[in-house]
Amino acid sequence: MAVPPSAPQPRASFHLRRHTPCPQCSWGMEEKAAASASCREPPGPPRAAAVAYFGISVDPDDILPGALRLIQELRPHWKPEQVRTKRFTDGITNKLVACYVEEDMQDCVLVRVYGERTELLVDRENEVRNFQLLRAHSCAPKLYCTFQNGLCYEYMQGVALEPEHIREPRLFRLIALEMAKIHTIHANGSLPKPILWHKMHNYFTLVKNEINPSLSADVPKVEVLERELAWLKEHLSQLESPVVFCHNDLLCKNIIYDSIKGHVRFIDYEYAGYNYQAFDIGNHFNEFADRVPLCHPGWSTVTQS
Structure with missing residues (x-):
């Protein structure tokens, strides 16, 4: 098993083919080059049809x-006084409101x-392309439009799951099927690169100068x-x-x-x-394993001697 840099390296490892540092894999070469290019992500899905x-x-x-100004553009036949609204408060970074009659x-x-300054980490143009790509494969709702600091899309019927739902075999099988479907979406013949390292570098670049001095003993x-x-x-x-x-945020x-x-269906x-x-x-x-109590009913009790 591989070990952190601070620990002695084993002489052999059954899953690592290379035991000496690789100059091409050193942290920062590709990531810093990408960061200098306006922090854009590696090429994503091909550009789809224009969105309003x-x-x-x-x-x-x-x-x-x-929101009501946008509704006047998207649903001009709706009478303003008849439009109802409902706010959703589960989001962490963005704010969401539903408009309906x-x-x-x-x-x-x-x-x-969009949440304040989230554009520093999220490529919004790429998000729209991802939205359209998933919609083309029946994995996302309709995207109606974008505006200066957000977007409008179709409400997806159903309920958002809680951690206790994920453990139900009927539901986690459905989740696995939907994830497998998304994983089969191809890059039109190109060889995609994983965005993991680029994202980690961008995030680290943003936060490394913001670490609270009071946390210096722990970080x-x-x-x-x-x-x-x-x-x-x-x-x-x-x-x-x-x-x-x-999806990367399930x-x-x-x-x-x-x-x-x-x-x-997956959202966001x-x-x-x-x-x-x-x-x-x-x-x-x-994302959910640490949110279900260890003494959750139905879980087997494990004892240690």
């Missing part, structure tokens, strides 16, 4: 006025306002973190996990279960892109 754009900016602290919400427009020095990242790339890149199209609330149609494609298949699977478990 409105030069409207929605105040994140007062969403409704801007009928009680059943069969025709419902979601207005999502390693920047130089140590950089060496660990280089070590991770050196060794994990050799595991030959297939590079496929991934937490419970990003999974919508439609009990009538008997399927699940900010971090979607080609990546290691093993990362998408592992990250899904990592």
